Amino acid sequence: MADLILLFFLLVCAVTAVAQRELLNSAIILSIYSLIMAVVWVRLGAVDVAITEASVGAGISTVLFIAVLTRVKRREEITRFRVQVLPLIVVLAVGAALIYGTLDMPDFGSAAAVSNTHVVPRYLEKGVEETGTDNYVAAILASYRGYDTLGETTVIFTAGLCVVLLIRSEKKRRL
Amino acid sequence: MMDFILAKYNFWIYVIIMMIGFYAVIAKSNLIKKIIGLNIFQTSVFLLFISIGKVEGGTVPIYQGVEAVYINPLPHVLILTAIVVGVSITAVAFALVVNIYREYGTIEENAILEMSKTDD
Known part of the structure; x- marks a missing residue:
């Protein structure tokens, strides 16, 4: 309910x-x-x-x-x-x-x-035995699917780069 | 019939939330409203994934002995990634909106389309 x-x-x-x-x-x-x-x-x-x-x-x-x-x-x-x-x-x-x-x-x-x-x-x-952490989510995120997390980091980096470039070009125009 | 509804209602709610977000994205003219719609759309997908991973009587996926029944942790991992990617999308969209506002002085889509027509 x-x-x-x-x-x-x-x-x-x-x-x-x-x-x-x-x-x-x-x-x-x-x-x-x-x-x-x-x-x-x-x-x-x-x-x-x-x-x-x-x-x-x-x-x-x-x-x-x-x-x-x-x-x-x-x-x-x-x-x-x-x-x-x-x-x-x-x-x-x-x-x-x-x-x-x-x-x-x-x-x-x-x-x-x-x-x-x-x-x-x-x-x-096997999670606890192989990765040594009690939290399965952390075990999968950082170990079994570490490449996903690497890809995620790449996305965040690209997004940050985009935001910085967009905001900077706006400042240049105002000068 | 009641069992059927109880077995599926979580999936129906995800559809309704997703359609509210979808309507905002395609029907609203205000760009900020479109981004709000996009956010709602994203969270509805998260709701679907987490609902799929739910196991009746299972505990939180933190080690509590071998015989314990756990909720499926894999969707949680995928959604953790998706939430962060969703915020990145929102941030880039906001940067674009701010630039559009500087250029056109409005964030209403139909007004922007009018202006870019007269520019040509």
Whole structure:
């Protein structure tokens, strides 16, 4: 039951963040959305993800949002106040297709699902012995799938480079 | 019927959240709103992955003896990477938005399109 209430609040936050015209309010609601998401992660047993979501999703993202909102117009301008029909049709069609797709998915929480019976039992069996850490998430992240993490670091480096270049060219133009 | 709903509702909620984000990305004219939509879209995918890894009666994936049942840690690892990559995307998008605002003085997409039409 608690899960359902959390997921309901998640939906409410998502809708208000999108519908709100004052962009600062949107940013704060998005931060609340991230915090509720962090609680959902704890309920689903993903504690490492919850920590990251609370610090990165609710923390750094919000700081970035506010930093940008100090530089641009804070109010969304509405030229026509109505729900646009064509995007709505596209969204509903894609949503229906995705829901149809979930009907074939294994049941929520089933231990027999393919994703839970392949590769992972090996990690759980040998992880502590082979990597020397009690935390399986850390063991997989840094050891078994170390190359993924290397790729992630490359992405962050590239993104940082992009941001620096974009902001610098803007400063040059102002001079 | 009730069992069926209980077995799937997490996946349906992910679809609904994803569609809210998708609508914001394609229908909203404000660029910041589009980025908010993108963020919501991303988190919905995270919800799908973590839901797949959930094991009924399993504990948090931290070593507690060999016989314990654990929640699947692999989706957690993938999503940890994805959250950080998502923030990188947001940061680059913000840098672009700030530059667009300097150039055009607005972050409304239709106004920008009008202006670039008259530029030609």
